[in-house]
Amino acid sequence: MALLPIIIAPDARLKVTCAPVENVDADIVRLLDDMLDTMYTAPGLGLAAPQVDVQKRILVADVSRDPDNRDPIFLINPELLEASEDLFKYEEGCLSLPEHYAEVERPAKIKVGYLDRDGKRQELEAEDILATVIQHEMDHLDGVLFVDHISSLKRSLILRKLRKTKKQKAKETAEA
Ligand code: GNR
Ligand code: NI
Numbered sequence: 445m446a447l448l449p450i451i452i453a454p455d456a457r458l459k460v461t462c463a464p465v466e467n468v469d470a471d472i473v474r475l476l477d478d479m480l481d482t483m484y485t486a487p488g489l490g491l492a493a494p495q496v497d498v499q500k501r502i503l504v505a506d507v508s509r510d511p512d513n514r515d516p517i518f519l520i521n522p523e524l525l526e527a528s529e530d531l532f533k534y535e536e537g538c539l540s541l542p543e544h545y546a547e548v549e550r551p552a553k554i555k556v557g558y559l560d561r562d563g564k565r566q567e568l569e570a571e572d573i574l575a576t577v578i579q580h581e582m583d584h585l586d587g588v589l590f591v592d593h594i595s596s597l598k599r600s601l602i603l604r605k606l607r608k609t610k611k612q613k614a615k616e617t618a619e620a
Contacts, residue, residue, distance in 0.1 A: 446478045447485055448496035453540050453606050459587040462499045464521045468563030472502070476518045476561055479504045484511075488539045490577040492584030495540050503581035507574045517568070520559040522582055525567065527551035534576045536590040544602045548593045550579045 451457055465472055475498060483491040483504055490505035501521045508515040532552035537545045553571045556578060560566045570578055580590055591599040 445481055448478055448482045450482065450486065450491075450495050450539050451497055452542065452610065453538075453589060453591075454603055454610075455540075457497060457499075458494060458540055458584070458589060460494060460499050461587055462494055462501045462585045464501050465559070468520060468559055468561065472500075472520070473561055475500075475502065476504060480506075480516055480518075483539075484514075486539050489573070490581045491539065492581045494584050494587070501585045503578070503585065505574070505577050505581060507577055518561045519556065519568075519578070519581075520561075520563075522556050522558040522578070522585075524554060524579075524582065525557050526553075526555035528553035532572050532576060534573065536576070536580060538580070538590055541589065541591065541602060541606060544591075544605070546590065546594045546598060546602070548576075548580075548590050550576055550593075554578065556582075 479491050479493065479496060482496060489507050490503060493500045493502040503519050503522065504516060506514055506516040528551045530552045531549045533547055533549045535545050536548045552575060553569070554575045555567060555569050557565065557567050583589065591602050
């Protein structure tokens with residue numbers, strides 16, 4: 445059990461294409477568990493490895509929102525196998541873009557192939573919020589943030605505010 449620091453945008457480490465996991469070994473399983481703890485503590489509905497400075501194709505998610513009935517999923521090397529024509533619109537947030545939200549439309553139903561935490565090949569079908577969160581996390585693995593799906597005007601506004609907040613935080617740290 446360990447909580448991992450979450451990288452806040454703008455940061456070059458959120459823009460990289462992550463590498464596939466070669467072997468689901470004990471280190472990967474520990475990372476999955478640490479990511480899940482970090483996600484629940486944040487709290488968030490999902491978390492991708494690059495957000496915690498690990499450039500590997502790994503994500504965790506749990507959209508149950510009920511601490512007494514947790515339903516986590518662990519996806520390693522996820523691949524989109526199918527995506528519906530019909531779309532689902534949802535107000536997205538991101539732990540790497542704190543306090544900023546915007547509506548994004550994505551396929552409403554998806555089918556994903558992946559390795560589970562035992563390294564076994566699995567397939568998963570998801571719809572609505574879970575489909576949205578999985579696609580949001582899979583984007584992170586290719587250096588894509590939800591703001592890359594909205595107008596450049598809204599994106600610039602959000603990134604400018606985040607840059608300002610970062611500068612302010614750095615200044616406060618220097619003064620302390
Ligand atoms: O906590 C999160 N909520 C959320 C809401 C709508 C769409 C996607 C998400 S994922 C996000 C956590 C996060 O940043 N994952 O990368
Ligand atoms: Ni995110």
